[in-house]
Amino acid sequence: xxxxxxxxxxAVFAAFFALVTVLGFVxxxxxxxxxxxxxxxxxxxGRKFGTWVTWxxxxxxxxxAYTMIAVPALVYGLGAYxxxxxxxxxxxxxxxxxxxxVLWKVAHAKGHVTAADIVHARFPSRPLELxxxxxxxxxxxxxIALQLIGMAAVxxxxxxxxxxxxVAAFIVLALYTYSSxxxxxxxxxFVKDTMLYIVVLVVVVVVPLELGGFGAIFEAxxxxxxxxxxxxxxxxxxxxxxxxxxxxxxTLALFLYxxxxxxxxxxxxxxxxxxxxxxxxxxxxxxxxxAFLGFMGHAAGLExxxxxxxxxxxxxxxxxxxFTGFAFAAIAIGALVPAAIMSIGAANLFxxxxxxxxxxxxxxxxxxxxxxxxxSLVVKFGALLVILYLPTQFxxxxxxxxxxxxxxxxxxxxxxxxxxxWFRAEGLLAGWVVGFSGGTFLAWWNGFKPVHTIVLGETSxxxxxxxxxxxxxxxxxxxxxxxxxxxxxxxxxxxxxx
Amino acid sequence: MRKVSLLLAVPFVALLWVPFYNFGSPxxxxxxxxxxxxxxxxxxxxxxxxxxxxxxxxxx
Numbered sequence: 001x002x003x004x005x006x007x008x009x010x011a012v013f014a015a016f017f018a019l020v021t022v023l024g025f026v027x028x029x030x031x032x033x034x035x036x037x038x039x040x041x042x043x044x045x046g047r048k049f050g051t052w053v054t055w056x057x058x059x060x061x062x063x064x065a066y067t068m069i070a071v072p073a074l075v076y077g078l079g080a081y082x083x084x085x086x087x088x089x090x091x092x093x094x095x096x097x098x099x100x101x102v103l104w105k106v107a108h109a110k111g112h113v114t115a116a117d118i119v120h121a122r123f124p125s126r127p128l129e130l131x132x133x134x135x136x137x138x139x140x141x142x143x144i145a146l147q148l149i150g151m152a153a154v155x156x157x158x159x160x161x162x163x164x165x166x167v168a169a170f171i172v173l174a175l176y177t178y179s180s181x182x183x184x185x186x187x188x189x190f191v192k193d194t195m196l197y198i199v200v201l202v203v204v205v206v207v208p209l210e211l212g213g214f215g216a217i218f219e220a221x222x223x224x225x226x227x228x229x230x231x232x233x234x235x236x237x238x239x240x241x242x243x244x245x246x247x248x249x250x251t252l253a254l255f256l257y258x259x260x261x262x263x264x265x266x267x268x269x270x271x272x273x274x275x276x277x278x279x280x281x282x283x284x285x286x287x288x289x290x291a292f293l294g295f296m297g298h299a300a301g302l303e304x305x306x307x308x309x310x311x312x313x314x315x316x317x318x319x320x321x322x323f324t325g326f327a328f329a330a331i332a333i334g335a336l337v338p339a340a341i342m343s344i345g346a347a348n349l350f351x352x353x354x355x356x357x358x359x360x361x362x363x364x365x366x367x368x369x370x371x372x373x374x375x376s377l378v379v380k381f382g383a384l385l386v387i388l389y390l391p392t393q394f395x396x397x398x399x400x401x402x403x404x405x406x407x408x409x410x411x412x413x414x415x416x417x418x419x420x421x422w423f424r425a426e427g428l429l430a431g432w433v434v435g436f437s438g439g440t441f442l443a444w445w446n447g448f449k450p451v452h453t454i455v456l457g458e459t460s461x462x463x464x465x466x467x468x469x470x471x472x473x474x475x476x477x478x479x480x481x482x483x484x485x486x487x488x489x490x491x492x493x494x495x496x497x498x
Numbered sequence: 499m500r501k502v503s504l505l506l507a508v509p510f511v512a513l514l515w516v517p518f519y520n521f522g523s524p525x526x527x528x529x530x531x532x533x534x535x536x537x538x539x540x541x542x543x544x545x546x547x548x549x550x551x552x553x554x555x556x557x558x
Contacts, residue, residue: 080520080532087513087536087539090509090536090543091509091513091514091543093543093544093547094543094547097550097551213527213528214527215525215528218525218528218530234520234532235516243516244513244514247513247514271555274547274551274555278547278551279544281544284540
């Protein structure tokens with residue numbers, strides 16, 4: 001991709017970036033608490049975000065910049081198969097509606113800050129708590145790194161060379177997250193989401209007009225996929241199960257991520273979350289329209305070396321510099337919001353479930369906030385090092401594994417909320433070990449593809465590895481819990497005691 | 499959990515059973531059925547959740 005420096009685009013980009021930087025620091029005074037030196041304030045914004053703040057925050061948090069780059073890239077490469085993100089982003093909301101208000105109530109009543117806090121309260125086992133917390137942190141790290149990839153893609157498309165702009169952007173992000181906590185991304189999310197809606201709605205009207213309408217776009221994409229001999233604008237029957245299982249598995253995983261749970265726990269009431277389950281699908285419409293950019297890439301005959309460049313290349317091909325700068329700023333700011341919340345979520349986990357659990361059990365709320373702030377710096381610095389010194393593909397593989405890993409906390413966190421009597425801590429921990437290691441092995445075995453094919457006699461089933469690992473996890477968790485329950489009923493407490 | 503909550507299962511069935519919608523026609527504004535069918539489940543799902551919400555909100 002040619003990347004000549006576009007002065008107008010860079011100026012518009014820099015102006016919006018400066019605006020959100022100011023907002024990030026001002027946020028410390030927004031809905032000003034008596035003190036920010038409390039983890040509920042720094043890490044959860046005071047736990048009183050109402051319906052609209054939560055809508056902007058979760059929308060800005062879950063629909064990340066990487067999503068807006070990667071979904072069109074996947075559709076560009078594979079066609080209909082890449083669209084699985086859309087059914088995923090729809091069916092997640094009935095689930096959020098059912099599950100998250102219950103989780104919120106438990107967290108609110110007991111002052112829990114993280115998923116591992118909730119699990120530990122249900123199943124008083126430090127090893128299980130640590131497993132849930134560690135899974136959250138290591139699933140989040142590559143996700144933060146991917147936000148940086150999204151940001152780097154637009155910075156380079158602007159014609160800015162080298163890594164310095166990326167490093168500078170990240171240092172600024174780290175500083176205002178440090179000083180304002182969750183209030184910073186919450187306030188910036190208003191700007192980010194508004195910009196993103198404007199950009200997507202303009203692009204999906206203007207580009208199809210230039211390309212002769214959606215009919216012509218899909219026709220051109222169909223031709224391109226046929227010429228390539230891979231992908232298509234409809235699914236092959238062999239893709240039905242992978243498509244549906246990826247959608248279902250991703251749905252179950254999404255709200256287990258620390259950044260999504262942080263948004264949930266920061267909201268003011270259970271009804272805030274219920275209303276958001278009704279209102280958040282508006283962002284899924286945006287995602288669906290963004291996915292169409294992948295097809296537009298074919299119709300526009302873009303010549304790109306990396307499918308992640310579809311969106312920047314389309315913008316540069318059809319829009320003047322000022323709009324391109326605005327759109328690129330939307331994407332870059334779209335990376336800042338989730339990156340900030342992810343680092344806060346990871347920092348909360350470290351503070352509550354490692355520092356407080358193992359290093360300093362008597363830490364004060366102010367001490368917790370201090371530890372969490374410092375941890376958020378370390379987490380972001382780590383993600384930056386990953387991007388600067390490791391191949392991009394490495395972060396993408398880790399992210400793929402991360403989704404599968406976080407899914408393995410589903411039994412302990414979600415089923416533990418609804419049917420705790422089905423499980424014992426030892427059973428959940430054994431299930432987690434099996435799901436985590438088995439899933440990782442399967443992913444490696446399949447060359448880091450998300451799906452695995454099981455052959456059962458004549459038929460073969462291709463399914464999302466995360467779901468297979470979750471099934472194994474659940475089976476082991478139930479079996480071990482059952483055996484232990486029987487053991488304790490017989491008065492022999494020796495079985496499987498760890 | 500109230501009976502009305504079972505409505506929440508409908509979007510799962512409608513979207514996870516791919517043979518329901520893996521067709522090109524009828525297209526809408528040139529968009530194949532596969533895509534506009536799935537997109538149309540966005541407002542439908544919101545409506546479904548809203549319907550259930552009105553029944554359960556007073557349950558606390």
